[in-house]
Amino acid sequence: METFMNWVEEKLVPPMAKIGSQRHLLAIxxxxxxxxxxxxxxxxxxxxxxxxxPGWPEFIAPFSATLVLPFRMTMGLMAIYATFVMGSDxxxxxxxxxxxxxxxxxxxxxxxxxxxxxxxxEESPLGFVLPMASLGASxxxxxxxxxxxxxxxxxxxxxxxxTIKMPEQVPPAVSRSFEALIPGGVILVTxxxxxGVLGFDVNAALLALFSPLTNILGNNLFGALIPMFLIHLLWxxxxxxxxxxxxxxxxxxxxxxxxxxxxxxxGTSQTQLPYIAPExxxxxxxxxxxxxxxxxxxxLFLFMCKSKFLKEVGRFTMVPSIFNINEPMIFGAPMMLxxxxxxxxNLVPLVLTTISYLAVKFGMVNGFSIIPAWTLPAPIGGYLxxxxxxxxxxxxxVNLVIATVIYYPFVKAYDKKMLSDEQSGTTEx
Numbered sequence: 001m002e003t004f005m006n007w008v009e010e011k012l013v014p015p016m017a018k019i020g021s022q023r024h025l026l027a028i029x030x031x032x033x034x035x036x037x038x039x040x041x042x043x044x045x046x047x048x049x050x051x052x053x054p055g056w057p058e059f060i061a062p063f064s065a066t067l068v069l070p071f072r073m074t075m076g077l078m079a080i081y082a083t084f085v086m087g088s089d090x091x092x093x094x095x096x097x098x099x100x101x102x103x104x105x106x107x108x109x110x111x112x113x114x115x116x117x118x119x120x121x122e123e124s125p126l127g128f129v130l131p132m133a134s135l136g137a138s139x140x141x142x143x144x145x146x147x148x149x150x151x152x153x154x155x156x157x158x159x160x161x162x163t164i165k166m167p168e169q170v171p172p173a174v175s176r177s178f179e180a181l182i183p184g185g186v187i188l189v190t191x192x193x194x195x196g197v198l199g200f201d202v203n204a205a206l207l208a209l210f211s212p213l214t215n216i217l218g219n220n221l222f223g224a225l226i227p228m229f230l231i232h233l234l235w236x237x238x239x240x241x242x243x244x245x246x247x248x249x250x251x252x253x254x255x256x257x258x259x260x261x262x263x264x265x266x267g268t269s270q271t272q273l274p275y276i277a278p279e280x281x282x283x284x285x286x287x288x289x290x291x292x293x294x295x296x297x298x299x300l301f302l303f304m305c306k307s308k309f310l311k312e313v314g315r316f317t318m319v320p321s322i323f324n325i326n327e328p329m330i331f332g333a334p335m336m337l338x339x340x341x342x343x344x345x346n347l348v349p350l351v352l353t354t355i356s357y358l359a360v361k362f363g364m365v366n367g368f369s370i371i372p373a374w375t376l377p378a379p380i381g382g383y384l385x386x387x388x389x390x391x392x393x394x395x396x397x398v399n400l401v402i403a404t405v406i407y408y409p410f411v412k413a414y415d416k417k418m419l420s421d422e423q424s425g426t427t428e429x
Contacts, residue, residue, distance in 0.1 A: 023093040025247040028144055031086030032250050035078045036371075042074030043370045046261075047384055075258065076132050079139035083109045086147040094155050100180045101151050104187055108146035109139070111191035112202045134203045137258035140251040141206040150187050157183040210252065217249060218256045218275035224357050228286060228349040235291050235330065236342055242291070253279035260369040270387045273367035276360045277353075280368040283324075284382030284392070285356035285399055290326025292335060292345040293352060293403040295378075300404065300411045301333075307418035310411075323375045340414035344407045351406065352399045365391045 049060060049067045060067065084102040091101020113134055118126035134142065157163055164178040194200050216223035227249050231241030256275035263273050289295025298321045301314025310333075317329040335341050359365050366389040372381045378400075379393045386392040 023090060024148060025244070027086045027090035027093065027147065028251070029243060029247040030089045031082040031084075031143075031147070032140070032246075032254070034085040035074075035081045036374075038074040038081060039078060039371055040373050042071040043372065045070045046370055047372070047388075072132065075261070076136045078137060078254070079109070079135050079143040080106065082140065083143035083147055086143065087151055090147060090151045091154065094151070096151070096155060096158055097176050097179075100176050101154060104150040104154055104180060104184055105143075105147040107184065108150040108187050108191055109143050111188055112142050112146060112195050113139075114195065114201070137251075137254035138207060139203055140254060141210060142203040144251065145202065145206065146191075149191075153187050154180070154183045157186075207255075210255075214252050214255055214275075217252055218277050221354065221357050224277040224281075225350055225353050228282065228353050229346070232292060232346045232349050236336055236338075236345060250279065253277075257369065257371065260367060264369050264387070270366040270369065270389070271363035273369065276357055276367060278368055280371055280385040281356065281360070282353070283374060284368075284378055284385050285359075285395060286349050286352045287324075288352075288378045288396060288400060288403070289321040290324055290329065291349075292326070292330075293348050293400070294326045294329045294333075294335060294345075295321035296400055296404040296407055297333065297335075297341075297411065298329060300407060301415075304408070304411065305415040305418075307415050307422060309422065310415055310418055322377050324378070324381075325375070338414075340410055340417065344410045348403045348406050351402060355399060355402065356395060359395050365389055365395050 045067055049064055084106045087105025088098040088102035090105075092098040110130075113130050115128040115130055117128050120126070158179075162182055164181055166175040166178050170178075195202065217227070218224075227245055231245045234241035234244060256278035257280070260273040260275055260278060264270060268274075287293060289298070294317075298314045298318040301310040302318060303314070305311055305314065313329070313332045317326070317332060320326065320328050330336060333341065335345050338345075360367050366386040368385050369387055370385045372384040374381070376384070378396050382392040382396050383389065
């Protein structure tokens with residue numbers, strides 16, 4: 001075990017740490033995360049539209065289309081919000097003007113869309129409109145590509161001083177606009193030639209390219225296990241696993257969730273949704289209380305351990321864990337760089353992923369279609385995320401029991417060691 005941990009710490013952690021600080025991945029992560037507040041608000045209306053009360057669907061039917069508008073204006077347009085923030089964040093990392101970076105990225109993104117001329121109704125035709133299908137989660141890859149292309153072009157022209165400089169007396173906002181003219185023209189003309197003249201659908205090509213990966217991650221047990229394995233392995237060595245792995249897989253998770261929502265809207269049963277493992281799958285059935293399902297560790301520390309230190313850790317981590325905040329446990333126990341906790345911390349997510357995957361696959365519980373607030377206690381959040389399915393509560397409770405059983409012998413061994421240290425006058429883990 002010690003040899004393996006030394007190998008991971010020396011060989012695996014350094015390159016992964018570099019990946020985690022790579023500016024383009026950081027921009028993608030920040031852009032996607034920035035949309036979550038709007039998505040949470042929008043999904044509240046979707047939850048309200050699907051309350052599990054007798055007669056509710058019939059009662060709400062006349063207002064349903066209006067009621068889900070906030071959801072369509074948040075989740076349905078998330079690629080727009082994310083693209084601006086990603087471009088702004090990447091430009092800022094280069095010490096360029098962040099607003100210009102965001103605007104150019106957004107302009108590039110819109111150039112990749114194809115407006116449709118709607119000639120109905122006859123008395124007042126709508127004219128040119130942008131179909132929303134490519135503005136939500138399905139457009140995330142186009143947004144990422146647009147952001148990278150636009151900001152890198154902007155940086156090239158700024159670095160080589162190929163810009164229009166205005167006198168110092170000109171207001172900064174006006175000056176920035178003129179500085180963006182040349183790079184903006186190159187960006188828009190290039191993408192116009194690709195999308196408008198050549199007719200190449202970049203968004204469709206990207207979706208086709210990533211479709212096999214989405215199917216592997218969303219509808220394949222091995223693929224569902226991969227993110228959990230990498231996230232927790234990195235956490236074990238002090239690296240925020242979700243920050244690194246999430247930058248890559250979160251756009252894919254959002255596409256899965258969007259397809260699940262559309263499937264429900266078209267009448268698909270919630271036990272037969274297109275994808276098994278979008279992000280809420282992990283949030284509510286696997287990482288219960290935070291990475292590693294450490295809420296059960298808080299319980300074991302507080303009620304089963306004799307070490308004063310571990311009892312205190314259990315006491316101050318219990319409440320945050322209920323609301324899915326487990327950094328106090330990660331750094332307090334600690335869970336990272338801890339040979340006693342390494343095996344259960346990495347094993348529990350894999351076991352729970354397998355159990356939960358099979359439960360969804362065989363229709364024992366509903367699939368996931370909603371993102372409730374991540375700070376909700378797991379039984380409540382899981383119930384809402386699975387379309388108000390009470391069976392999800394049972395699955396979560398079963399998973400907690402299994403996690404407790406797996407952690408128990410390791411916690412007892414760690415407790416014995418800590419108690420011995422306390423009695424001998426040392427407190428190092």
